[in-house]
Amino acid sequence: MTAVIEISGLRKTFSSVRRGRQTALDGFDMEVRAGQIHGFLGPNGSGKTTTLRTLLGLMRADSGTMRILGAPSEQYATVAHRVGAIVESPAFFPGFSGRKTLQILATAGGVPAARVDEVLTTVGLRDRAEDLVKGYSLGMRQRLAVASALLKQPELLILDEPANGLDPSGIHAMRTLMSDLAASGVTVLVSSHLLAEIEQVCDSVTIISRGRRITHGPVAQVLAGHATGEFRLQVADSSAAVRLLRDAGRTARVDGGFVVVGGVDDPAWITQKLGEAGLWLSELVAIAPDLESVFLDLTETRPRPGEPPQVEDVDTTDEPAAEPAPPPVADSPVIDLDSKEPA
Amino acid sequence: MNLAKAELNRLLSRRFAKLMMVVLFAVFGLTVAVMMIESSRPSDEAWAEARQTATEVRTQNVRDHQQCVEAQLPDSEASPELQDKFRDVDCGVFDASRVKDEQFLSGVFVFSDEIPGLVYMLAAYLAFFGFLISASFIGAEMSSGGLINLLLWRPQRGTVYVTKLGVLLGALAVFNVGFSALYIGVFWILAATTGWAGNLGGEFWPELIDLTLRGLLLALITSACAYAIATIGRHTAAALGVFVGYLIGWELGARLVFELINLDLNEPLFLTSYVVAWVNDGFRYWDGFDGDLVISGGTGAAVLLGLAALLVAGGYFSFHRRDLT
Structure with missing residues (x-):
């Protein structure tokens, strides 16, 4: 073109x-x-x-x-x-x-x-x-x-x-x-x-x-290029799932009604790990950033608590920042389970 | 051509232009009313009285002329009082042939006597009318951002500037000619019906047309200057501000200062001198040393046209180079 x-x-x-x-x-x-x-x-x-x-x-x-x-x-x-x-x-x-x-x-x-x-x-x-x-x-x-x-x-x-x-x-x-x-x-x-x-x-x-x-x-x-590599999953016992995943060496936390886990390359591992413990997933989604979060991060304009965001005052003393190299496009697998059957 | 059509459409559609026309006609109406309010056709008694007064004035003029000539002779035998009275006086002003009976008609609008003064007023009306229309034609568009919309369509700024000015002056010229004809025509008709037309022979009409055209050209020069100043200042108010500032600060203020410090006024320093010179085809003033000096009509025209050209060129370069934010 x-x-x-x-x-x-x-x-x-x-x-x-x-x-x-x-x-x-x-x-x-x-x-x-x-x-x-x-x-x-x-x-x-x-x-x-x-x-x-x-x-x-x-x-x-x-x-x-x-x-x-x-x-x-x-x-x-x-x-x-x-x-x-x-x-x-x-x-x-x-x-x-x-x-x-x-x-x-x-x-x-x-x-x-x-x-x-x-x-x-x-x-x-x-x-x-x-x-x-x-x-x-x-x-x-x-x-x-x-x-x-x-x-x-x-x-x-x-x-x-x-x-x-x-x-x-x-x-x-x-x-x-x-x-x-x-x-x-x-x-x-x-x-x-x-x-x-x-x-x-x-x-x-x-x-x-x-x-x-x-x-x-x-x-x-x-x-x-700004994917976090985290997954969001829904499981009946969030606390148990977090303990299990942390014991397995992964980062995990409860976020609202969901569990967010990081450090996992293959989402199938999550399914298997939790399934072995009798914890069945009803939802497993790779967390893909939206444009707003990417924008706020790249432009450094994400509001900080207690600090009202100010309109940019361009500073001529800074050297131009190197533009990050465009990353390869990665597939973002989406798995939506409504079954308790093991993977 | 498309741009010229569009700009003419824009000019004629503007409410401000229509409002100014209404105001102009209202002022015209007021002028007519003031001039004609007590005018009437002269009766036989009025003519008799006027003729008698005119005869007395002619007789006095003849006597004054004779005394003036005698007092200015090198070996004058006139009394010292007369010599003082007629020192440096132009004896030609005591010309009995210039005295007309109709000049002494009381309560009568005499067209031939009054119309030159009315044409001066006409020139002032049209100059101010053109000034406001011209300043707002570009100033309102620049300040509102509407000009950006036009430039997105026609990015050649020089063409836009010149076309707008050309359309503006062309439209004003056509309107001014028509309005002037109406203005003079109405007063002539009113004089013929409720006053007295006067002596319209000889050089009357050529001189009146000449005076009217000078006034029209002055109005166009004023319009061009207003357009240019509003362009440079990016606002209608810029032109108004410059005009008021010049009038009060220099024309009035400087004259006052000169008088306060007992300094002889140097007429060539003031723009109004050249305006008067142009309209009257000459302006005689006294410089305090060598006696009477004259700014010719040609000099007046050159200065005014030169000023307009300078401002229009300045507006062109300002418009052409400026960042539009």
């Missing part, structure tokens, strides 16, 4: 009288392959929006190279008609209706007027199209922003927080829309804090922190 977005060594620094120089991007790299839904994740202030704005020509990078749909970023204008984008909180004239807003953009971009009704229907604003934008809720403005991005029937869709303000129905519709677009060949780059959504819909992810890439790759690969 060809790359539709290639970013290499991107650096961007902001200067202000009050805060001096602040580095937003510190040698950031990212690659997005055609036809994928690529998640772009990072804590607040990590440089996501700066990256997107620089990519779309709204900001100038200090150094680095960017290519979008094969064209250098300096020639973005040549491919702009093939790119649809929402960048952060979209702003519209409050005195225009939703339809008027899209009509003006369509005229400016040479898009047929009929396309306006199509995208309004797609995003669910058809019946509110004549209302003024100032009367729109946050979710409706977000839908209008998505509509504006879709007007061009783009090959590349860049969405910055597309689910912001959407109700569950809207979030589901957004997820379905992205999947449908990817199925039709559109490449989607989506930045979102709804990690469960990202995990569900994205093919690959890039995680940024303090202006640098922390990890990237297929979602399954990123998750597998």
